[in-house]
Structures are given as C-alpha cells and as structure tokens.
C-alpha cells in the first residue's frame with residue numbers, strides 16, 4: 140500500500156564513518172568552554188519535560204528576530220531548515236506544478252519534490268558553477284515551474300550564484316526560496332527582498348553556526364506569507380531543550396560563535412590558497428564554510444586514502460558535473476593542517 144512516490148526514494152545518506160578529523164558535514168568546529176557547558180546543563184535541568192514546549196517558541200523567536208533585525212511575525216521556525224524546505228514544497232503552488240533548482244545543489248529540494256510527486260526542473264550549472272541562465276529560462280518556458288530553490292551560497296559548490304541571474308529567473312513568476320544556510324560566512328543576502336516581496340523568502344539555520352544538534356531552521360518572509368506557512372507547521376516542532384539552548388547560545392554565548400565563525404572564514408581563505416598551489420588540485424572559490432575541489436586522481440580512491448590517514452571529507456563525485464570532486468568542511472587550523480597533510484601524502488602515493 141506504500142505509495143510508489145515513496146518506494147522510489149532512497150533513504151537520506153549521511154556520512155557516519157568514524158574518523159579522527161571529521162570535515163564532512165559543514166559543522167562549525169565550536170568548542171564550548173566548561174563554564175558554558177555547565178550553564179547549559181543548569182538551564183536544561185530546569186525544563187519540565189513532562190510538559191509540552193511553547194508551540195510558537197515565542198521567547199526564541201524574540202531572540203531570533205532581534206538577531207536578524209526583523210519582526211517576530213516575519214518568522215516561521217522549523218525542525219531544521221530541512222523541515223521548512225518540505226513545508227514550502229507542500230505550500231507553494233499545486234502539486235501538478237513543477238519545482239525548479241540548479242544541479243548539483245542541496246539534496247532536500249529534490250527529495251521534497253519527489254516525495255510529493257512534483258515535477259522537477261533540474262538545470263545543470265555552468266563551468267563556473269553559476270546558474271546557466273539561458274538553459275534555465277528555456278527549461279522554465281518549457282515546464283512552467285512555480286517554485287524555485289536556490290542555495291545561496293550553493294552547497295556543494297561553495298560560491299553564491301550571481302544575483303542578477305536569480306532576479307531574472309524570479310521575473311518568470313517563480314516563488315523564489317533563497318536558502319542562506321551559510322549566510323554567516325557569505326554575508327550576502329536577499330533579506331530585503333524577503334521582507335518586501337510576496338514572491339521571495341529566505342531560509343536561515345542555526346546548524347552551520349554551531350547548533351546542528353538543536354535542529355532549528357528559520358524562514359523569513361513578509362508577515363502575510365509567514366502567517367500562511369506557519370499554519371501548516373506541526374505543533375511543537377521545536378523541542379523544549381532546543382528552544383532553551385538556542386536562546387542561551389544566541390545571547391550569552393554568541394561572542395564564542397562569532398569568534399569561531401571568523402576563524403573559519405580566515406581558515407577558508409588560507410585553505411583555498413594552499414589548495415590552489417597544490418599540483419593536481421583545483422579548488423573552487425567559496426563563500427561558505429567548505430571548499431569543493433577537483434583532483435586529477437579518482438575521487439573514490441582519494442576519499443578512501445584520506446580516510447586511511449584519519450581525515451573524513453564528503454565524496455560528492457557522484458553528483459552531476461562533479462566527477463573527481465570532493466568537498467571539505469573548514470575546521471580549526473590544526474584540523475585543516477591535518478587535512479592538507481593527508482591530501483598531500485595521499486596524492487604522492489598515487490601511481491598513475
């Protein structure tokens with residue numbers, strides 16, 4: 140009795156392999172000091188876990204609205220932005236209208252569309268990992284999708300798409316979701332558009348700034364758009380501990396996060412420089428906290444060689460146009476050094 144839509148899906152893959160240095164999931168390498176952990180433990184101990192949490196997460200929303208400089212009414216919270224991507228895929232247009240996104244990009248856009256049986260309009264990126272505007276406009280004319288997902292910066296390629304191209308695509312009448320999961324590393328945003336237009340929303344998340352375990356995603360939209368999306372939110376989708384800990388992290392411990400983010404930005408630029416100089420390696424420019432790179436040796440084998448040296452990165456070489464590519468998250472200086480050393484050593488040991 141299970142729908143063919145669901146039977147045709149494969150389970151979501153994440154990297155669970157153990158490794159000394161894990162640079163595969165774009166997490167922030169935040170190390171909380173003991174006092175901070177103690178404080179969190181104290182606050183968590185006060186939670187009446189027999190009680191439901193605040194269904195609207197008002198206190199957390201207050202902190203988030205201040206943080207993003209928007210009103211509380213502009214926000215919808217999700218159990219990660221994954222959940223918000225799913226909600227948007229249900230809410231925007233009817234199921235017989237299509238969903239547009241460039242590929243390769245974040246897998247949830249495809250998964251959500253498939254789950255709902257919606258037509259997928261997938262257009263390969265150009266050589267520079269930017270939107271292929273001509274091909275996109277042609278595909279949009281042919282299939283009239285109603286919803287566009289744009290990862291900005293794009294995961295797994297790293298850079299932001301050109302703003303003008305996004306605006307041009309939106310002009311075709313698509314409801315445009317700008318997924319700014321890596322905003323803190325790019326500082327580029329469509330927030331103003333999301334606050335002033337009915338056809339644009341922005342997604343943010345706490346996952347890439349040190350709180351992936353809390354599962355808090357944020358949709359920012361005009362009040363009336365946010366109001367509609369909020370209707371379909373599952374009640375209590377943000378757990379009590381997540382509400383309490385996220386609030387604490389974004390207030391009392393935010394300086395720790397800011398410091399770590401700026402370290403990662405510096406390290407990203409260093410890593411890019413070093414990779415650029417390495418023979419047989421071509422890194423792609425990144426506005427995020429990870430770097431995509433292509434190597435002259437088979438990616439599957441390089442991935443294993445790195446792992447044998449204790450370093451786990453993400454193998455993205457199976458994705459369209461990413462043959463020979465791996466994606467490395469930017470970690471702490473010593474983790475990045477371990478990665479660079481393992482990479483150099485692996486490449487040396489490859490016999491053509």
Ligand SMILES: *Cc1c(COP(=O)(O)O)cnc(C)c1O
Pocket residue numbers: 165218219220221222245290293294318320343344345346347351354355356
């Ligand atoms: C990591 C990531 C997310 C975050 O998803 P969460 O569910 O909030 O953890 C969303 N979009 C993109 C493009 C990402 O890379």
